[in-house]
Amino acid sequence: MQVSVETTSNIERRMTIGVPAQEIDQAVQKRLQETARTVRLNGFRPGKVPMSVVKRRFGAGVRQEVVSEVMRDSYVKALEEKDISPAGWPRFEPKNMEEGKDLEFIAIFEVLPEIELGDLSKIEVEKPKAEVSDKDLDNMIDNLRRQQADMKSVKRKSKKKDVVTIDFKGFIEGEAFEGGSAEGHKLTLGSGQMIPGFEEGVIGAKAGEELEVEVTFPEDYQNEELAGKPAKFEIKVHTVEEPVLPELNEEFFKKFGVEAEDEEGFRTEVKKNMERELKQAVNNKVKNDVVEGLLESTEVEVPQALIDQEIDRLRQDAVQRFGGQMDPKQLPAELFTDQAKRRVKTGLLFQELIRQNDIKAEPEKVDEKIQEIASTYETPDEVIAHYSSNPQQKAQIESVVLEDAVVDHVLDKAKVKEKKMKYEEAVQAGQSQG
Incomplete structure (x- = not known):
């Protein structure tokens, strides 16, 4: 087996591999003999099909099968011989596959890059310094209680942490815009779920009220067509509910x-x-x-x-x-x-x-x-x-x-x-x- 390697880039290699025709022919002949022993053809007893018939019927397919296997195996052996570690499977390009002639093919593959590390001393790292305060703990437990809270309708004005059920419709320059409306939307006031100014405009409203809230979409808003634009929302408040927090007990x-x-x-x-x-x-x-x-x-x-x-x-x-x-x-x-x-x-x-x-x-x-x-x-x-x-x-x-x-x-x-x-x-x- 003849092997030569060409460096075509920092990470790409072209390996040319030659395999003697005799090696291919012997492998094909062996495979055809195995086929002849097991193949069943009309007019012939099992194991008695003439080799000429087997070769005529199956020779091309067997040769293609053998060549594919030889290319794969030869490639693996060549890598070991040249002490090369590929980064992935190669692409094979046959150069000569004629019967009776030496097989020659090219394997194109990538290798791991040689890495020259930069100056680690120039890397800047910002490490947060924080601790869990009593206030943080209180907020966490309050959030856990709210996750398990029952909701109770109230007639008073809404305030932060209340849940309101609303319909809303948004307008820019008097025209309704896509994605700017909803019905029966549940909103926890103060959650920051809506754009700045929206929730603040609903705080203080009672169930049954209709109101208008004017806001401006943030400059970095995900929808670029709305970013930075002033808008008006028509809002109807259906219900105001306050959470009834559960007791802190074993349950x-x-x-x-x-x-x-x-x-x-x-x-x-x-x-x-x-x-x-x-x-x-x-x-x-x-x-x-x-x-x-x-x-x-x-x-x-x-x-x-x-x-x-x-x-x-x-x-x-x-x-x-x-x-x-x-x-x-x-x-x-x-x-x-x-x-x-x-x-x-x-x-x-x-x-x-x-x-x-x-x-x-x-x-x-x-x-x-x-x-x-x-x-x-x-x-x-x-x-x-x-x-x-x-x-x-x-x-x-x-x-x-x-x-x-x-x-x-x-x-x-x-x-x-x-x-x-x-x-x-x-x-x-x-x-x-x-």
């Missing part, structure tokens, strides 16, 4: 999976959950800043084969997330291209940092992560045992720990600036990353 606590005898115990558990959420949000924000810094400081040519593989994964995730039965391939690749490219590039940069700095997922860190996850369940010991006895599940935790180790390595060299934030601001900063 209420159990609805949120908390086993507590009194309010103090419930507050303790809720605060623990909030602190876990805050920690995760801060980690997300920091990791995103690290990733952004790496992407900006290092140029990476990303193999299309890896992007295509990631697009397929994102398609499958999308179908599973929405519970659909459709073929993932029906989702346009363009929907996922940017996200896939970012993920692949990030993965390549992380791999290079791991390789250059011999970063590992330390066993004690893996155990800590498993214990951290287990602490959120009712039976932590069972969760720990599950991960310990399931190599695949444990490997996923090791992967997370390894990523965290990479982030920590970058943080040691980057410019990290702490920024004081309120609890909700910090959580929102972490949740908005992706």
Whole structure:
């Protein structure tokens, strides 16, 4: 087998492979003999079909089958011989496939790029600094109670946190606009669900009232045709309801999976959950800043084969997330291209940092992560045992720990600036990353 490799770009290779005709002919002959022993043709007894007949009937198909297999196997052997790691499956271009002549074909494929990491010391990271205050805890418990509240109609003027049922119709320059009307819409006043000024205009209204509210759409409104324009809404208030909050008792606590005898115990558990959420949000924000810094400081040519593989994964995730039965391939690749490219590039940069700095997922860190996850369940010991006895599940935790180790390595060299934030601001900063 003859092999030559041509570098056509930083990540593309053209490998020319030649296979002696004798090797192909022997493989074809062997396959035809196997066919002759098993094929059934009218007029011939099983196993007694003349080779000339078998070759005439099946020769072309068998040869094509053999050539495809030889091309695949020869390509794999050539990669081992040249010590090349491809980034994906190749595209084969036959140069000579004539019977009786040496087989010659080209395999075009991509390899992982050589990465020259940028200056990590120039990466800037903003780390939220926040804590769960008593006020934050009070607000959280109030929100939990409102989730379980019963609604009671009232005749008084509406106020914040009331739920109003309204009809509304919006006009710009006297003309109704698409998407600007609804009937029987339930709105929690003060929730920020509507554009600025709308909910404020409804506060103070009673059931049965009709009113007009003038607002201006924000400049950054998602619908560009409405952005920055003044509008008038005609609103009819059907009902005003106030929430009747449930008592803080054991029955209420159990609805949120908390086993507590009194309010103090419930507050303790809720605060623990909030602190876990805050920690995760801060980690997300920091990791995103690290990733952004790496992407900006290092140029990476990303193999299309890896992007295509990631697009397929994102398609499958999308179908599973929405519970659909459709073929993932029906989702346009363009929907996922940017996200896939970012993920692949990030993965390549992380791999290079791991390789250059011999970063590992330390066993004690893996155990800590498993214990951290287990602490959120009712039976932590069972969760720990599950991960310990399931190599695949444990490997996923090791992967997370390894990523965290990479982030920590970058943080040691980057410019990290702490920024004081309120609890909700910090959580929102972490949740908005992706």
